[in-house]
Amino acid sequence: MKVEEIPPYIVDLGRKYGATDVAAKIIESQRVMIRFSNNEVTVSKVFREITVDVFLMVEKHRAMTTISTLSTRNIEKSVKNLVKIARMSPPADIYAPLPKGPFRYEPKLLKAPKVPLEPEVLAGYVERAVSTALESGAKKAAGTLSAFRSKMTLATSSEVYASQEGAGLELSIRAFASEIATGHFLSIAGKPEDFNPEEAGRVAGEIAKIADNPAPGEPGKYMALLEPMIFAILANQTGILSSAFLVDAGQSFLVDKIGEEVASKKLTLIDDPTLAGSIGAKAFDDEGVPTKRKAIIENGVLKTYLHNSITARKFGVETTGNAGIIVPIPWNLVIEPGDKSFEDLLSQIDDGIYVTNAWYLRYQNYRTGDFSMLPRDGMFRVKRGEIVSPVRELRISDNMLRVLQNIIDLGRSRTWVKWWEVEVPSLVPHTLISELNFTKPLI
């Protein structure tokens, strides 16, 4: 059986054994990854997989499975067993039949640009990125280059049968001018012409260079200018925790806040999988529903949670095309730009801090949004609109809603962010935030 024939075969089997609804998707993927540190390659990897995910319902009774042995016999056995398990399971609170197709999908979103997977080409990207980082003042560089192509074919018992491709090039490079003077930057692209490893290396190297000889920072509340890499972490948190499943699970600071001002009027956060050629572009979700552009937060007001058909039924709304069969997820997060240049934003700071990156965000309480995270890489004291000196050792300890409400202004140029710490591709500008709380250890 050809790979693309497997999903409809599974759907037929599921229906034959008594499932009311079946969704089967098969993903063929290939990823090549080169990791490097101390200016040299440490390991090169190739991942090739074909996996099948099956979700089925016998009305309110649900079960799902992942199959990697694709023999007819194993598939048949797995689907038969799955229907049996679903029947045995207690009913969920909601039965929402899989959305009725067939649907029309945007053709531009079904095909992905061709990205190179040849190791020689990718090694060349690494070499160029490291070289520009060193030329910009770094002493060493580390990072990951990754290229992937994938094809997903989905069939459902509600007359969906379609395939879409994905592709991307991702470079994450961290430059070191000294052990504690570092800069980090990225190049994230859905198509080769948007990929710029030299630029990523150059910016990382430049940040590292001006971050040299940092002094311990002083805790307190500061106006802070955040680089796209750090604001993307906050955008990711907001986007991911707008999933209706997580809202229902209490794992979100957006519970019961639809229609409320949860952020500054300056902030508009959109999930936009319809940007053809971007790394998070997607024609349809895991239920076969065509994706769409939607504002999660518009001018500061929370407009919607992200839904699949099950959470939509539970919340009494329409699906937003964000299935995740059980947990709805954002595809491609976009922050609407402001109209200021980086210099304009910097000039608004009389006494503040400019942070280029962060990691390790953890919540004390998802519901209230109390969290802390650690700035890393270049962090700088800003006085009278100018960067005056690098600082270190500070931690951002604040509340998500307060931080979003304290956004003063946004930059007009934006950067695609996706790396080890940022899961969902995000197009993010520089962001100016007032009264951001910084703490530090005192012994």
Place this chain on the structure above:
Amino acid sequence: MEDLAEFIIDYAGKMGTEYAEARVQVDLRESLLLKNGVLETYAFEESRGVGIRVLVDGSLGFASTNQLKREEVKRALKQAFKVAKATSGLIKHKICMGKGNLGSDKVIIKPRVSFANVDPEARISLLKETDEEVISSASKFEVKVPARVMTLDTWVTEKLVMTSDGANVYSVTPRVALFTLITLLHPQKGIMQRYIELGESGGWETAEKWNLPKVFHEETSTLAKVLIEATRPPTGEMDVVLGPEIVGITCHESCGHPSEADRILGREAAQAGETFLKSDSIGLRIGSKRVNIVDDPTLKGSFGFYLYDDEGVKAGRRVLIKEGVVNEFLHNRETASVFGIESNSASRAVAYNREPIVRMANTFFLPGDYSEEELFEDVKEGVYMKSFMEWNIDDRRFNQRYVGLEAYKIENGEIKNPIRNPVLEITTTGLWSAVDAAGKDLKFQAAYCGKGDPMQAIPVWTGGPHIRLRKVRIGGRE
């Protein structure tokens, strides 16, 4: 499995690789997800494939595939070879696999109650009963629990690790893990959340032994009490007693991670970061004489259990800090060769499609000789932090923060009223230097440790006894 692994090793030899490793791994998992008392889904996952590593001209290549026909496996091997060869020009220091006590063995952990003999109803009813206990325990304090998420996973990992230099280890390890996030709400006192994680290697008897309804009755009752009664924490310099849950996470974050030799060499510099320790830090004092921290994969029943690592090296206890002094790093064969020593078996991969890298297993503070009473009795004014929610640490593993969840004031040697969210924000040397006593008790906590690119969330235990810190600074959350 054996045939496939032999085929890979033989073929890799014919291709002229300096080293080859085949890991055939199957993970069969059953998972339940209960949200607010409703079974969201019952899931099965079959993860079956092979991970291959080769050394070509000192360049390390890895390839994985879940298509196990010979032609597909051969293709994966050729890809590993090709990608290693293509990047060999970007290598200045040739990679070698260092020495290690390579095994030829079978390690099969036999469950007393096999997962196959536990029907879905038993699993579902255990979670439902636990969920109901949470609600009823909280209601006695007029506290609501509006959101509860519980997952129960059982899985069996079967794998064969074979290397071109003689390792041949077959293992079967069953594991059980429970993860929960509960949200407590009191109309006047506000909202509190708590993660509870349990995990062990073993069969279904493990889940039965946990006595989940009892555990959750105690946890929920305590949290409800803390939610209602907690006052602002005292702040400033004082003595602090940390419970095993927090001692465990500090051992993991502030001793285990900094001791990973791949971080010392900069391998994770662009992801989880480097470490304040250097190649020559063995012998460096970073804590008081009371600090003894080890990592031990061989603990029977532990979540991070193994007897051979994923390079086939026989596992043993690693003494990371001995009487406050850095004693040993965690190594795989690659880092061991750089340091000119033998691997101490810290190489782990979470699935067939991930390369083995340096990892912790079960990291814990060795018990001391103080009874719990003795730890508290001469604390005039201080704080007892028993559990936590928020924590983080910088990418050099030096600046960390733990925010207490269940925490109490200590006055004249006695544990007094609960306090809300005391903050311990401290450097690693500040933390370990402040330890002046360790209890006789020892308790472990399950966790998934995140590291690598792509990410590998690997099962570990963290643990320790109660310990006492003298004169550290406690803050409060705004």
